[in-house]
Amino acid sequence: MKDVIIEAKEVKKTLGRGAGQVQALRGIDLSLRKGELTLLMGPSGSGKTTLLLILGCMLTPSSGTVAVCGVSTSDADKEGLAKIRRDHIGFVFQSYHLFPTLTAAQNVQLALDIRDHRGRDAAKKAREALALVGLEQKAKALPDSLSGGEQQRVAIARAFVANPSVILADEPTSALDSDNGRAIMHILSEAAHERDRAVLVVTHDPRIVPFADRIIEIEDGVLVAGKAGEPEPARMPKAAAWP
């Protein structure tokens, strides 16, 4: 079995208060492994984003445990969780979350800055990450002057640049047309298969299915298919991806 990067056990999460309280997750067991691209699919409101935020140490579970690279998040305080995020996690938000007054390169470099990695070498790394997503020529562009697909690629470069063990992406193609969506999935697939990262992609988009090594389905806060620990299924043919 490939190396486990994130392991979640019996994770439950209650959100809201009083009458508005929701059991968003009801006991999730899940392992994410190096070199594997996993899709998390399920209806709206089923708990996908909540699970991604918990795996990414941005939200703590109400009960259950999460371990990232063997380090349990249960005992970590706010600063401890921030350290786990900095050391291991790259997160891609659906809505890009780029800073509008910073250039593409500066947005990417910010991910190094918060890890105390500055100066010329950081600038070089940011340019290399942009080149990886095909945006070398747009390093000085502001987000406003980039297309949605280009902004998403900047967000992915930012998630990659600090060399995280795992990349968590929340519906990274939902705002994109077919060509841009396919380009994004090729980049994420390469991250898993050629750079040996664990990649988890939340999606509603059936066109992404051919990129997956494993598909997990969630319904009403419970995994209904593709549970943790299953043997890796045969990789599906990439040629069928995105007509």
Ligand SMILES: Nc1ncnc2c1ncn2[C@@H]1O[C@H](COP(=O)(O)OP(=O)(O)OP(=O)(O)O)[C@@H](O)[C@H]1O
């Ligand atoms: N801050 C909150 N307070 C109360 N309930 C919340 C909160 N955030 C999410 N929820 C509820 O928790 C459940 C899971 O939400 P979540 O955002 O994880 O779903 P999702 O699968 O990502 O949905 P979508 O596909 O629409 O993005 C939903 O019922 C949602 O309404």
Ligand SMILES: [Mg+2]
């Ligand atoms: Mg969501």
